[in-house]
Amino acid sequence: MLSKDQLISLLEVQGDGILHLMMQAYSLRQTKRITYSKNVFLPLTNICRNDCGYCTFRRDPEDPDATLIMPPHEVMKTIHQADDYGCREALFTFGEQADTTIQVHDALEKLGFEGMLEYLYHLCERTLNETSLLPHSNPGVLQKNELKMLREVNASMGLMLETVSSRLMESPAHQKSPGKDPKLRIETIENAGKLKIPFTTGLLIGIGETVEERVDSLLEIRRIQDKYGHIQEIIIQNFKPKPGIEMEFHSEPSLLDMIRMVAVTSLLFPDCGVQVPPNLNRDTTQMFLLAGADDWGGVSPLTKDYVNPEAPWPELNELVELTRELGFQLEERLPVYPKYLTKEFLSPRVKEKI
DSSP states (O other): OOOHHHHHHHTTOOTHHHHHHHHHHHHTOSOSEEEEEEEEEEEOOOBOSOOOTTOSSOBOTTSTTOOSOOOHHHHHHHHHHHHHTTOOEEEEEOOTTGGGSHHHHHHHHHHTOSSHHHHHHHHHHHHHHHSSOEEEEEOOSOOHHHHHHHHTTOSEEEOOOBOOOGGGGGSTTTTTOGGGOHHHHHHHHHHHHHTTOOEEEEEEESSSOOHHHHHHHHHHHHHHHHHHOOEEEEEEEEOOOOTTSTTTTSOOOOHHHHHHHHHHHHHHOTTSEEEOOGGGOTTTHHHHHHTTOOEEEEEOSSSOOTTSTTSOOOOHHHHHHHHHHTTOEEEEOOSSOGGGOSTTTSOHHHHHHO
8 A cells, every 4th residue: 555645656756766666566567468348328318507618518508509418219229229239338428417407307307208317218228128239337426325226227437536635626627516515426436336336437637736735635445445355447538628628728748748647557456447537548559558558448339428529439459459469368348347347346237137
């Protein structure tokens, strides 16, 4: 176990210290396999109670390109197409507590649903019943009873912690986003642990946090993992400035910042997958494999990354070559990692499906 001071020092190393750090992380590899999940991305609504300074996904209900609710026939048509492509993960995502907006609530009511989570449950259940895909949902901050309900029809779930810095609640990143309160997100991740839900979380790097706050965030995830053991992967995602966002002229983290973060995360979490989104780092993504990352995350042959629409997924043959060039082997995985394929971590209907 590395101390906070040691972790801070590692995130500030320079020169050949960076190479040594990468070698340390690389030496922990148990296998030459690099995994990925072939998925389909299903943005059920882009209405959200949060208004983050780095987001291009969110819309107001009055916007001409707002999606109040993706209708069930469209959702299931896309999932069936994904089944034909051999996808195994149905990634459901939507703006947090979108149904507190009257327009979304009314649209759901017309479909016969009282709220987003009831609609999400319905779609996950249909996915299990009608296709060979497994649901993985990212519904934002939830109460324990809501997580318990969704556990029945999800193979895994996720919520980015992003940062434990409450200071950023007063910054352009999160000042208009009540759901980004670190206490609420930590509570959700902990409740998922109490319920034994295989879980994905991670950090967003470069939104104004300090090196010390990055370390605090990693240590908080480590604390939760030590207590519940349900965190299967950690995403280290870099902020990218985009035209039109509030943080358009905010600097993104450097490549060395990201390499140090990935290496330190790999050292601190030998029991978890470490992922860096390849579509956000197309020219540098191999460096993160050398720094300890071992997973490409979800890659879709059918749908774009609606949260980062300007960054297309790599083609599968491109991923194969990027992986093989480093001497690694690409391997497809399910949205739930192998060590969680047990009665303890999966509902009977999901385990039976797998």
